[in-house]
Amino acid sequence: MCTVTPISLTVGANRIVPTVAIPHPLGNPAYTMDEELELRKELVDKALKALQTEVYKQTIFE
Amino acid sequence: MSKLRVVHYINQFFAQIGGEEMAHIPPEKRDGPIGPGLAFKAQFGDEAEIVATIICGDSYFNENLDTVTKTILEMVKEEQPDLFIAGPAFNAGRYGVACGSIAKVVQKSGIPSITGMYIENPGADMFKQDIYIISTKNNAAGMRSAVKDMAPLGLKLARNEKIGASIEEGYIPNGVRVNFFEKERGSQRAVKMLLQKLAGKEFVTEYPMPTFDRVEPQAPVEDITKAKIAIVTSGGIVPKGNPDRIESSSASKFGKYDIDGVNDLTAETYETAHGGYDPTYANKDADRVIPVDVLRQYEKEGRIGQLNRYFYSTVGNGTAVASAKKFGAEIAKDLISQNVSAVILTST
Numbered sequence: 549m550c551t552v553t554p555i556s557l558t559v560g561a562n563r564i565v566p567t568v569a570i571p572h573p574l575g576n577p578a579y580t581m582d583e584e585l586e587l588r589k590e591l592v593d594k595a596l597k598a599l600q601t602e603v604y605k606q607t608i609f610e
Numbered sequence: 611m612s613k614l615r616v617v618h619y620i621n622q623f624f625a626q627i628g629g630e631e632m633a634h635i636p637p638e639k640r641d642g643p644i645g646p647g648l649a650f651k652a653q654f655g656d657e658a659e660i661v662a663t664i665i666c667g668d669s670y671f672n673e674n675l676d677t678v679t680k681t682i683l684e685m686v687k688e689e690q691p692d693l694f695i696a697g698p699a700f701n702a703g704r705y706g707v708a709c710g711s712i713a714k715v716v717q718k719s720g721i722p723s724i725t726g727m728y729i730e731n732p733g734a735d736m737f738k739q740d741i742y743i744i745s746t747k748n749n750a751a752g753m754r755s756a757v758k759d760m761a762p763l764g765l766k767l768a769r770n771e772k773i774g775a776s777i778e779e780g781y782i783p784n785g786v787r788v789n790f791f792e793k794e795r796g797s798q799r800a801v802k803m804l805l806q807k808l809a810g811k812e813f814v815t816e817y818p819m820p821t822f823d824r825v826e827p828q829a830p831v832e833d834i835t836k837a838k839i840a841i842v843t844s845g846g847i848v849p850k851g852n853p854d855r856i857e858s859s860s861a862s863k864f865g866k867y868d869i870d871g872v873n874d875l876t877a878e879t880y881e882t883a884h885g886g887y888d889p890t891y892a893n894k895d896a897d898r899v900i901p902v903d904v905l906r907q908y909e910k911e912g913r914i915g916q917l918n919r920y921f922y923s924t925v926g927n928g929t930a931v932a933s934a935k936k937f938g939a940e941i942a943k944d945l946i947s948q949n950v951s952a953v954i955l956t957s958t
Contacts, residue, residue, distance in 0.1 A: 549956045556957075558819065562827035570958050572891040573845070575898030585904070588897065592904045592954075596914065599952045600834055603827045 706733025
């Protein structure tokens with residue numbers, strides 16, 4: 549899970565989930581706490597889905 | 611001034627004794643230059659002369675590494691040379707290893723030594739930190755350009771002159787930084803590079819990226835509701851106070867932290883050790899970097915099997931690829947010993 553996905557690609561990650569921002573990849577301080585938790589759940593859901601998905605090459609899960 | 615004395619090492623092939631069928635021949639010494647030695651002779655002119663050439667079969671060398679280096683070192687010493695040249699070996703693997711091995715041993719005895727090989731020759735990686743290895747083409751068609759670089763650097767070594775940067779001298783980078791003044795200032799070089807790039811032409815970066823491993827993607831997790839999931843991060847999240855004193859940049863270590871019973875990371879309990887990004891948001895709520903709160907909730911709801919008892923953390927800021935690789939290997943080993951089935955890796 550990474551904000552600067554070109555770096556993830558360069559270093560060879562195979563399952564990549566784009567995130568929010570460098571200092572807070574899984575959060576957004578502009579949101580309320582509840583909104584932020586919701587956002588984080590969505591991102592974690594994406595990561596869990598990526599883990600359950602067969603990939604044959606480096607893949608970004610938008 | 612008298613000519614510098616040079617001893618040259620070549621294999622059976624370049625000595626025109628034979629190919630693979632003659633690779634078993636033991637070392638022998640002959641007077642004067644042979645084969646590629648003639649190209650060196652032309653390049654040296656009046657400055658140096660090859661007084662002897664040592665020839666050895668590639669198989670013999672590699673199968674008798676300990677004894678053969680001693681024998682050849684004695685042969686070299688007898689000539690009291692100012693310089694020892696091995697190869698160039700281009701992309702010939704055993705020849706490259708032979709050139710690197712013998713040049714290293716001879717250099718250690720106090721005689722300046724140099725060799726040349728193709729960057730992908732296994733000998734290049736093995737010996738580039740021990741001796742100067744001129745970067746050559748991958749086959750003998752590159753002999754002329756190899757000699758053109760090897761001869762002058764060899765003379766410099768023999769005369770104990772200052773050696774320039776790899777880009778100036780043509781040797782394979784050996785990890786030693788050498789300062790030098792560029793003819794043009796940075797802005798001019800950058801604009802030239804950009805123009806080349808925009809025109810679709812070749813340009814040479816001044817900041818090459820390290821080469822990274824590629825790994826085959828792992829099979830997907832079959833049943834996520836039974837999976838044990840671990841968190842690993844390069845975002846520097848640590849228990850408040852940074853107990854392991856992980857450095858804010860160029861980290862020399864990683865931490866392993868017990869989150870048994872931890873449902874939420876708070877400003878009172880966790881923070882980031884990471885320099886280089888504004889730590890305000892991570893310090894206020896470290897779940898923004900590692901989603902312990904969500905994964906803990908999912909664990910309770912049965913949406914994942916288990917959140918691993920430990921998370922692993924280091925600082926990615928300026929950390930050497932070699933260090934990161936080492937941390938990765940150690941962390942992976944530990945994860946496997948805990949039967950972790952999948953990892954969520956977060957980076958800042």
